[in-house]
Amino acid sequence: MLVAVLAGDGIGPEIMVEARRVLDVLAIPDLTFEEAPVGGAAYKAAGHPLPPATLDLAKRADAILFGAVGDPDCDALERHLRPEQAILGLRKELTLFSNLRPAKVFGELADASTLRKDVAEAIDILIVRELNGDVYFGEKGMRTTTAGLREGYDIMSYDEAEVHRIAHSGFQAAQARRSKLCSVDKANVLETSQLWRDVVIEVSKEYPDVELSHMYVDNAAMQLVKNPGQFDVIVTGNLFGDILSDLASMCVGSIGLLASASLDANNKGLYEPIHGSAPDIAGQGKANPLAMILSVAMMLRFSLGLSAEADRIEAAVAKALSSGARSGDIGGSLSTRAMGDAVLAALA
Structure with missing residues (x-):
């Protein structure tokens, strides 16, 4: 089973790291990953927010993990070249309705x-x-x-x-x-x-x-x-x-x-947190990774048929919260990495 990993912009790469750490702990057999740029990162690298190689990977994959897109450096671009067009393009090309x-x-x-x-x-x-x-x-x-x-x-x-x-x-x-x-x-x-x-x-x-x-x-x-x-x-x-x-x-x-989860008629899906790229806190370790981690659980359940593993992730998030783990947006002070550590400890 191939998972396309599209981290994107802003806090996307930071929260994607924590999602991958959770998947590494689960050690699911036959699950492979392939990364590609998307959004502003893809525009800067290849001149388009959804380059052909990224779209091809998304089409080949069994599921897509998506971080976030949005980059202030790209705000003045023509609309069809702005980072947000990547997610709209993926929804359209993959019929994720x-x-x-x-x-x-x-x-x-x-x-x-x-x-x-x-x-x-x-x-x-x-x-x-x-x-x-x-x-x-x-x-x-x-x-x-x-x-x-x-x-x-x-x-x-x-x-x-x-x-x-x-x-x-x-x-x-x-x-x-x-x-x-x-x-x-x-x-x-x-x-x-x-x-x-x-x-x-x-x-x-x-x-x-x-x-x-x-x-x-x-x-x-x-x-x-x-x-x-x-x-x-x-x-x-x-x-x-x-x-x-x-x-x-x-x-x-x-x-x-x-x-x-954004699904097609056959439950192939793109999984992402609903927040944006939050460029104001990017690279500062302040982002809450829980939505990204819970997106992994949805991916396992809906597209990959691994409900037991999805249940484990959701239970681990609940256990981490019950133990008092809090990032800044929910009244605490833990970093992105530390919140990920709390979920990993609960998984273990």
Whole structure:
């Protein structure tokens, strides 16, 4: 089994080191790794954020471990050369349409949430975000109006096939949990969302065991901070999912705690923490590696079929936290390396 290791920019290489240390301790037979540059690092090395060799590796691999992309040095580049285009390109080229973002509070960290402890302790949500459509992939550009004003535009669109497949992902995820699915849209304003809602209702007929509800995205954002315990699985589009999953991360205490999986129809996936490259702390040993380590667990479970090993990693993270291990973002002072050491000690 081949894993593509794409560390990327900023804190990406630092947290990837800790992920690899965890995998080394597990010593999984027949698991091999191959590294390649991506994002700003790839642009500086090869003139493109997703060079052909990196894309070829991603296509050959059984799974992809991805750190983070984003480099202030590249902010002035044309949009198609900016680091963030690497992750969009991988999603498109590999048809990674289903993004799974779990948000669950570790009991030991309930006090780290900005929510009241009793509210935070109830959080156990899976956000299923569509990744291949919406404004991120629609036509976009700059133009001049008839009045001579500059105007930017981004077209939001979904076809029914795109909604159909992500709806199935949402319902199947709910079946594996507590059989409750909330579809989030803005159908009172957007035609794109009206189609979304119509198709989700059509697909729901194939899942009579799952309780389906609908919520407008503005209300969903409010409910995530007011009563997050009401949610089991949320399925939503690319733009709304991007926003809601980051909001959920702060509800559980830190964006440095949440992993994600981006899957194709056959469960080949790209696994990454949901935080960015954090260039302001890159190279300082301040990054929390837990989201990256938990991304490894998701990779083992979903793409490589190694659930027992995934369970070991998740249990080790919980044990490290229960022993008092804390990085700066969750109220402690441990370095990136020291947090990794705490997880390795729990694994041992």
